[in-house]
Structure formats: structure tokens, C-alpha cells
Amino acid sequence: RAAIADAGGWQAIAGIGITNQRETVVAWDRRSGTPVHRAIVWQDRRTASICDGLRDQGHEPVVQARTGLLLDPYFSGTKMGWLMRHCPAAAELGPHLAMGTMESWLVWNLTGGLHISDASNASRTMMLALDGPASGAAAWDEELVALMGVPHSALPEITDCAGRFGTTDPALFGGPIPICAMIGDQQAATIGQGCLTPGDAKATFGTGAFVLTNTGHDLPRSGHRLLGTILHQMDGKRTYALEGSVFVAGSLIQWLRDGLGVIASAKETASLAASVADNGGVYLVPALSGLGAPHWRPDARAQISGLSFATGKAHLARAALEAMAYQTHDLMTAFAADRAGWSRLKIDGGMSANDWMAQDLADMLNVPVERPDFVETTALGAAMLAMVGSGLAARLDDTLAMRGPVQHFSAHIDPALRDKRLAGWRAALAKV
Numbered sequence: 001r002a003a004i005a006d007a008g009g010w011q012a013i014a015g016i017g018i019t020n021q022r023e024t025v026v027a028w029d030r031r032s033g034t035p036v037h038r039a040i041v042w043q044d045r046r047t048a049s050i051c052d053g054l055r056d057q058g059h060e061p062v063v064q065a066r067t068g069l070l071l072d073p074y075f076s077g078t079k080m081g082w083l084m085r086h087c088p089a090a091a092e093l094g095p096h097l098a099m100g101t102m103e104s105w106l107v108w109n110l111t112g113g114l115h116i117s118d119a120s121n122a123s124r125t126m127m128l129a130l131d132g133p134a135s136g137a138a139a140w141d142e143e144l145v146a147l148m149g150v151p152h153s154a155l156p157e158i159t160d161c162a163g164r165f166g167t168t169d170p171a172l173f174g175g176p177i178p179i180c181a182m183i184g185d186q187q188a189a190t191i192g193q194g195c196l197t198p199g200d201a202k203a204t205f206g207t208g209a210f211v212l213t214n215t216g217h218d219l220p221r222s223g224h225r226l227l228g229t230i231l232h233q234m235d236g237k238r239t240y241a242l243e244g245s246v247f248v249a250g251s252l253i254q255w256l257r258d259g260l261g262v263i264a265s266a267k268e269t270a271s272l273a274a275s276v277a278d279n280g281g282v283y284l285v286p287a288l289s290g291l292g293a294p295h296w297r298p299d300a301r302a303q304i305s306g307l308s309f310a311t312g313k314a315h316l317a318r319a320a321l322e323a324m325a326y327q328t329h330d331l332m333t334a335f336a337a338d339r340a341g342w343s344r345l346k347i348d349g350g351m352s353a354n355d356w357m358a359q360d361l362a363d364m365l366n367v368p369v370e371r372p373d374f375v376e377t378t379a380l381g382a383a384m385l386a387m388v389g390s391g392l393a394a395r396l397d398d399t400l401a402m403r404g405p406v407q408h409f410s411a412h413i414d415p416a417l418r419d420k421r422l423a424g425w426r427a428a429l430a431k432v
Helices: 002-007 048-056 060-067 076-086 102-111 142-148 185-192 250-259 268-274 313-337 355-365 377-390 396-403 415-430
Strands: 016-020 025-029 097-101 116-118 157-159 179-184 201-205 209-216 227-234 237-246 283-285 303-305 345-348 369-372 406-409
Touching: 016 102, 016 185, 016 377, 025 076, 025 102, 048 060, 048 076, 060 142, 076 097, 076 142, 097 102, 102 116, 102 179, 116 179, 179 185, 179 377, 185 201, 185 209, 185 227, 185 237, 185 377, 185 396, 201 313, 201 377, 209 227, 209 313, 237 313, 250 313, 268 313, 268 355, 283 313, 283 415, 313 355, 313 415, 345 355, 355 369, 355 406, 355 415, 377 396
Parallel strands: 016 179, 116 157, 201 345, 345 369
Antiparallel strands: 025 097, 201 209, 209 237, 227 237, 283 303, 369 406
């Protein structure tokens, strides 16, 4: 409401674009709109045993071949299945049950009952075939829906990522506002970074870290534990991406601040890291909620190694920031092995504003790193799509000027030191 007032009222708004945490799920009663359980967020690990069971039964190759995803509690399908098993209120609703990720929940509430999901979010459920039907309820893969233990009737209809998806309830904002875009947060950031050409790559450093490389209309197939996902869907035509997901990035800095009290603010990590000549032999493997790509070890736990009496909080802060470059280097190696190597990397997200970390990325990856002055590219990508969906722009290419100016970082490190640091990281990683 505050944003609408700032814009001059509902009449001044051409369209709303929604972007969201992709794998967070909600279940609710269609009649009342009341949730039947707490939302299960994307980082939740409670379905690890379900994934293990499905893997032991030999289902992972089929899931990966159809959806581009691996069996991991990160994804939405087993979360929805868990709700059906452990939440009696959900199981008892029958045809009145609705389930969806956050964009579905938001649209339902904004419109007063429209139950839809865009293709990018649906591609994160383990229930949508990448090359399957593009829209409607039939887009869900019946066999995979049954495998997850989710009633098909509870799922939303699949839509494009840009278009006119109904209007807001006039009672909410004084009048109807068209909803013109829906897209998962990492896909939105990829668009906001202008990665519209096959081969373009971006990394978002927020709560977690997510690297996506545009693969165009070619189905993304990984032999090195990366993910295939739908980047966006327009007019029923899908553009794909190869993705590497790191579960802990900015949340590691938050943990150092709130959990351990090592730092007072995230901002001071840059000056702390620069205040010491090196990491002092300290490595921090941030597996606080398991390891994501390319390792996929939900059972792994974080570890700090190389501590001595000479270790101070500056070394811990530096080790935490260095872990971002190391994890990204692991992903870069996997992307290159899948013939999707990076010629440059565009970075964004709140954590990317840290100049020390941006330079360390360039040093360790040995590729140019590019950061826009406006790093909230997730919101920007949703706005770019909403421009197309509302008709203000004919194509996504016409919105590229919205990205604005960028800063460049290039490698300045001695290659021998890079190799030494990466060897130390591999040794630390092996311990977890």
C-alpha cells in the first residue's frame, strides 16, 4: 500500500511483478484461504529421509532426466508430500486443499482465489517435466506428482512468466491492478542482470548463493551434479538455464553476527578481512544446512579448521568471505565440465556490495567479475518482466537499459597463491 501510494495510486500502476523464494511452500483451504500449517521454507531439511528413501528405490535418474533436479529436501515436492503425511488438516481437506509456492499464495490472496504458478517456480518442485506441456493443470507430470505423494487437484495451473494473470481485488488497493509477471527469485535476478543470451552467467549472493547460466532453448543436461531449470517462459516457449545452488552465503555472515557475536554488522567484514595479510590457515566450510551443488550432501555439517592462539575475529571474518569464492570456484569447475564455462561472471545480491569479496571472487575465479550499481536485480527482473506482461515493452531486450551502470573487478592475485588457497579449501572440504 505504501508503494502504491508513492506511485500515485492504483490508477498509476501498469502492472505488478512478483518474485519469490522458489521452493518455500504453503498449503491452505480454498474456501477460507486459511493456511493449514506453517510455511516450509526452502532451507528446511526435514524431508532428507524421504529423499534418501526415493533415491534408494532408484527414482533419482528418472527425476533428474525429466525435471533437471536431484532428489534433495531443498525442492518443493517432498515438502508438499511431508504436509500430506504429517498435517492431518491438509489431508482431510480433499478437493478443498490448495498447495503452492509463494507466488501462488500471493496471487491467491491478491486476486481473491486465482490458483496459478509460473513455469519457473513450478520447475523447482520435482513435479514438472522441463520439456512437458507448457500450461494448465496438464503441465504437471502425473507420475512424479504421485511419487511425491501430492494430490494433483491441490496444485495450481501453470502459466507463462509474463502476461495478464488477473487483477487484484479492488477492495485491497482501491481498484484493480493487473498482475503481469511471476518468476522465481534467481531467474528474476538472471533477467535483471541482462543474461538474455545463451552463455551469460550470473551469481546472486543473498541468503544463499545461486549461479545460473542461460542455455537458451536447449534442454540443460548436467553430468556434474548441476541443475536444469526453466529460466522463463514467454508465449508458451521456454528458455532454460543450468544452475548451481549454494545453501549458505549471507546467512553465514548473519550467523557470525547473531549466533556467535563475532561481528557487530555485516558491513565490517570487508575491513576485518583487509586488516590481516591472509587467512592465517583458517578455513570455514559453511555447511550449516548441508552442502548444495555440486556436492549435494544434506548430511554435511559446517567446520572451522586451522585455529590457533594467533587466530582472531578478523581471520574468521576473512575465512567466511573467502568461502564465497571457494564455493563459487567449485561451481565454476562443474559448469566448465558441463561445457558451460564462464567468460565473465555478473554478481548481485546484498552480499555482493562487499568490495573485498567481489575482488576475491575475481582473484580466485580468474575471470572478470561485473557488479551493477543497483544490486537488487531480483526486483529489477520482476519489473522487466512486468513491463512485457503489461505491454509497456514488446520484448525483454527492450528493458535492458534498466540495468544501469556496472563496476568491474579483475584478477590481481599471484597464481601460486591462488593454487595454495584452493588446495587448503579442498583439504578443509574433505573433512566434512
